[in-house]
Amino acid sequence: MVKRATYGSVRRLGSRYGRTVRFKLGKIEAEQRKKHKCPYCSYVNVRRVSTGIWHCKKCGAKFTNRAYTVGKVSPIKRIVEEEETKPKVHETPKKKIKEEEKEIKGKAEKKEAKPKKS
Secondary structure (H helix, E strand, O other): OOOOOOHHHHHHOOOOHHHOOOOOOOOOOHHOOOOOOOOOOOOEEEEEEEEEEEEEOOOOOOEEEOOOOOOOOOOHHHHHHHHOHHHHOOOHHHHHHHHHHHHHHHHHHEEEEEOOOO
16 A cells, blocks of 8 residues: 655645645644743743744743744843842842941930830
């Protein structure tokens, strides 16, 4: 028995355009329609909205990437995300610390200065 080729979505084209072109188009369409891995939450539930626009149904992230498939996240995006999630060691400057110390001392003095009602 002869083995028949399965064309999938390009079967709609019939015998037009040639076998090679239909085969390449079939691979592209199959790749773009499958679910992809989200670069933000790593969950396999990203679908294509339109050319280059992708949407993760789990985390709700809407982002741009390649036209037919989700590629790697660009190094710039990765650096920005790492800086946002990285805990900041020296978050408050020295001036802010001094102001907080003054507020604490001021509150302590007010408590001591209040006469007790009897």
